[in-house]
Amino acid sequence: MTPSVREVLQGCTLAIVTPPSADAGPEYAASRFGMVAMMLGLAATEAEHAAQAAAAENADMRAVFAGLAPAYDAALGGRLSAAAAETEASLDVPVLDEANARLRRLLIELHARIEDAGDAAANRAIVSLYGRMAQLRQMALPSG
Amino acid sequence: MSGLADAIAAYLSRAWGEPVAVERLSRISGGASRETYKLDAVTSTGTRPLILRRDPPGSLIETDRRAEFLALKSFHGRVAAPEPLILEEQGAELERPFFVMRRIEGGAASSPFARDAYAPHEAKLAEAFFGTLGRIAAADPATLPIAELGALPSPGDCWRRELDYWAGVIDADELHPQPIVRAAIRWLRRNPPPPAQKLSVVHGDYRSGNFLHDGAGRIIAVLDWEMAHVGDPLEDLGWAMDPLWRHHDPDRVAGLTSKADAIAIWERASGLKVDPAAFRWWELFASVKGQAIWISSAKEYRDGGYREPILCFSGWYTARRQDEIIAERLAELAA
Known part of the structure; x- marks a missing residue:
């Protein structure tokens, strides 16, 4: 997922150590540092949950693929079954994200096929998956 | 005066055909797609409170500054739209495209993520x-x-x-x-x-x-x-x-x-x-x-x-x- 916690922290560090330009007024500086503070708060939460969220999302997509694979031809069904049988190579976030990107691309292709076929039940299953994916990635602002 | 203030003063002096001094130049938060500055342009006849919006080197979205200028021109006087004054699409002394509008004083903008931002109105x-x-x-x-x-x-x-x-x-x-x-x-x-x-x-x-x-x-x-x-x-x-x-x-x-x-x-x-x-x-x-x-x-x-x-x-x-x-x-x- 982008940006990663590493990228966010890199950006926050840059924002803190880079001197403001001569034309930056106090309002601008306060706004910028307020934003950095908020990013750090979000990064703290994300660092704790990112691996779990990515692994859970990947597992959810694989479970949906496993359920729907038999309904498709050998080409797509075979890829769905293969993806469903995969396990995580590592719980490092970059590795999980690589797998996530592959699974998401397959999900996009699968959903388009489901729509073309007019399969309402499968469509609801995918849309329900989207809701769970969004919930897994939910972020709460430090104030709320 | 900063380099940017000097550049703005030079541009305005040329555009308005009279000496202009730039005072109280200060960058403010004004969205991610433009650098936004407030400033006072001082001439022999008085002080004009202005906002200058300049294209940044990289921006959130590619937007059309001419469209923004013409939209303000379309609605200033019809709704509460600031008065647009200058559109400079080549950048000139400021090196990047920008436009200038009259500054409206005294208001506040609320973050859409703030709770109860408008109570009790x-x-x-x-x-x-x-x-x-x-x-x-x-x-x-x-x-x-x-x-x-x-x-x-x-x-x-x-x-x-x-x-x-x-x-x-x-x-x-x-x-x-x-x-x-x-x-x-x-x-x-x-x-x-x-x-x-x-x-x-x-x-x-x-x-x-x-x-x-x-x-x-x-x-x-x-x-x-x-x-x-x-x-x-x-x-x-x-x-x-x-x-x-x-x-x-x-x-x-x-x-x-x-x-x-x-x-x-x-x-x-x-x-x-x-x-x-x-x-x-x-x-x-x-x-x-x-x-x-x-x-x-x-x-x-x-x-x-x-x-x-x-x-x-x-x-x-x-x-x-x-x-x-x-x-x-x-x-x-x-x-």
Whole structure:
């Protein structure tokens, strides 16, 4: 997922150590540092949950693929079954994200096929998956 | 005086044909797509309070400064739009394109993520906010300076033009596959809305947080016209009501009032009607457009060396929240 916690922290560090330009007024500086503070708060939460969220999302997509694979031809069904049988190579976030990107691309292709076929039940299953994916990635602002 | 102040003074002196001194130059927060500065231009006849908006080296979205200038020119005096003064598309002394408008003093803008931002004046501001949008929608773009931008779209093409543009932004800028917004784009293409009931000026970013209010229920400036164009008036209404801008309050669009009340205010002010089926399309489109902007900001955050915190926020928190909103909308459509 982008940006990663590493990228966010890199950006926050840059924002803190880079001197403001001569034309930056106090309002601008306060706004910028307020934003950095908020990013750090979000990064703290994300660092704790990112691996779990990515692994859970990947597992959810694989479970949906496993359920729907038999309904498709050998080409797509075979890829769905293969993806469903995969396990995580590592719980490092970059590795999980690589797998996530592959699974998401397959999900996009699968959903388009489901729509073309007019399969309402499968469509609801995918849309329900989207809701769970969004919930897994939910972020709460430090104030709320 | 700073280098930038010197450059502005040199430009204004040349443009106005008299010596100009720049005082109290200060960068302010003014969105992620322009560098925004406030300054005083001092001449022999007095002091002019100004806002200067300059293109940054990298911006959140590629916007048309000429469109913004012409939109302000179209609506200054009709609604609370700042007076545009100078458009410089070549950059000249400032090296990057910019424009100058008169500064409106004394107002405050509220973050759309702040809770209860408008208490206790929500009702009065709701009337002003959605009433202003209705008046923008009611105007005939063919008679306004914004018509200088070129041929107007046909009413039946407004949706396609906008969807093609923002889907193209996602195609170009997506760093990680985004199945939720992709599903929404496919739904929008399969279920096009009826032709626009009229062509209107679309502000393009009309939402909570993009206006100054006086703290007593009056809007004193509508800001950020940089995505202005001519299109379907329901586009702005859908964007203004996106759940992203509700200040965490599910029951009040823009943090101001109920959806039904907002539509009623807009219909009274515009003389137009909100067709529910058409509006459902434009509501989902608003979320797609939003996600395109947030995807773009994540890319610019990376490409720009992680220097702009606002790009990080947009590409991270806001993108995640927008995915939730789109997923909820898709679930309603699939039910």
